[in-house]
Amino acid sequence: MELTFLGTASAIPTRKRNHTAIIVKISNRTILLDCGEATQKQIMKAEVSPMKIDDIYITHLHGDHILGLPGIIQSLAFRGRTRPLNIYGPKGITELLDHIRHLGYCTIGYEIIVHEITDDDVVIYQQNDFKVMAKKMKHTVPDYAYKIEEIRQPKFLxxxxxxxxxxxxxxxxxxxxxxxxxxxxxxxxxxxVLGPPRKGVKFVFSGDTIPQESMIDFAKDADLLIHEATFTKDIKEKSLENGHTVAEDAAKIAKQANVEKLIITHLSNRYTDSKPLVDEARNIFENTTYAEDFMTVIIENKKPITIK
Known part of the structure; x- marks a missing residue:
């Protein structure tokens, strides 16, 4: 499994940080998690072909997570895409995509299949070697965390x-x-004639959320937890009012969930760098890194996580 961060800022992008988006390559599929403004330019810089994207998973419908959708959808049409594009998201994603289809007088020559998530803690996609699950979080609007988990077949005896x-x-x-x-x-x-079940690699992406006890179970024993940490704990009250998590609380969740590594993201533009948040989180959970745009993470079974 290979992940590349395309954007790691919160509501207001900076010169170094774009709005939220992550490319995930697993098995035979390329997945985009969230699609903030200018994501398609970030995809080009990361040297990923947008035509290879199979599925887009949207955590919630705030602008910094969805405003890149119209551009990508129209660009794929201009490039001549013919195969379907799957887009998953919370209630309201269907209406949003209906508007995007008619935005800018663009003809979309391929099928957009919209999957509106209404249930909690459910498998929303599965094939023989991995599955995707969604879990309700708590933000100022409906929001879902996503878990991508490898399915390893038992050893054949x-x-x-x-x-x-x-x-x-x-x-x-x-x-x-x-x-x-x-x-x-x-x-x-x-x-x-089959051996016991074999654990596959898995990672969890929180979306925007206040700290949730339910995340501990959802991310239990994950190889990687990507959790928003927009602010430091000195402004925790403001963070909670805005539906966000501080670095310390993200680290507490990682520790209780027994994850291998925590990567925090969604940096507020009030910080010139991520060091205060990383230091705060490492006091609780040492194996913490703050995401940077174009940082690539490789997760392999029984191997340490690699960051490039």
Whole structure:
């Protein structure tokens, strides 16, 4: 799994920080998390083809997380995209996309499939090797956190299958796919020849939110938690009023969730650099980094997280 931060600012961008957006490459899909203003320019600078984006997940409908959508949608049309684009988001995303389709007299020559999330703690996308889950957070508008988790198939016990009379060949593949097979009138079930479940890598992206106890369970044992930390704790009251988390509280969540690494993001423009927030978080959770635009994170199973 590879993540590239395209934007790490909060409401007002700075010369060094664009509005929120993260590109995620996993398996055969390219995913965009949030799409703040000028995201398509950031994508170009990161040398990612926007035509490869399969899915866009929007945490909430504040401008700093969605104002890049019209530009990307129209640019994909101008480039001649024909395959569908999936866009996920909270209630209101359907209406927003209806407006974008008719904005600027642009003809959209591909299908936009809108998935409006209304449930809590649900799997909203799944294929054989990873899944995406959504969890309600608490902001000033409806907001969802997202978890992307690798699905690793249990180890196939080849020798055990042979002992049970299964000949090497196509029947092995069926058992590995979770389907029972019949050999000489004897049914062999997958659980007889598969090892225990294997943990896959996973990461969680909080969106904008005040600290939530529910995030601890949602992010439990994650390899990476990306959590907003807009302010330092000296203005915690202001932070909560605006629906945000301070660095110290993001670190407390990471510690209680037993994550491997915490990356905090969504920096307020009141700070000239992220050091005060990083220092505050590391007092609670040492393995903390503040995200920077174009920072790339690589998560591999049984290997330390790499940051470039």
């Amino acid at each position: 080849r020798n055990k299958a042979i002992e049970l009379g299964v000949p090497p060949g196509p029947l092995f593949g069926k058992l590995q796919a979770g389907k029972p097979v019949t050999v000489d009138d004897k049914v062999i079930n997958p659980e007889e």
